[in-house]
Amino acid sequence: MLKKQLWICSITGALAVIFGALGAHRLQPLLSNAELSTWETAVQYHFIHALALLVIATGNRNYKFLNWSFTFFALGILFFSGSLYFLSVKSHLGIEQTGLLGALTPVGGLFFIIGWIMIIFHRTGK
Template structure:
């Protein structure tokens, strides 16, 4: 069991609900349709990976190196991907776009993809056997 994965899954799930409601109700009047869609993309990816972390938390073990890599890459990926999107959208809505966040979003996506790839690698031996 990985308490780290469970804890971050719960934190990401909780904050995705709060940010989703914030976007749907408070930001709807302030953001363009494109900005709102980007914000919602960040929330969706955060929630998808919150659920993944919760599931992995009951399957993976913090004492196994590859399991730690899987969990850590997903946690880092969510932070970089979703939170950079939130920063980009909110800063551009205030006419102070934080352009340095632009390259961080795809880096976060790369970390998320790496987490999934490590998960495939971890269980690919089952196909061979």
């Protein structure tokens, strides 16, 4: 499990750096202030939770609730940050309708919240 978690940490951390640099250097002249702000929010949450994944993976001794927390943080990055990345650039990709994609952002936020709550259960021994 640790090897898989470290692999996920490496990929998500690297992507956070790549997306941060992309937003700062390539997308800044293309995006509106609102779109750029959304992109930056996605990067911020991506980074925070990539680091949380690393802390869990390196300190994890196969604890059930920490593994759940890891899973929910990873899903949160995918759904929350991923949907915000897409929503930031959709108009530049010629996409006007997002369908259910906009609903993925709060689902990803909920995954982040659940991940943090799983840590509470770990600490209280439940």
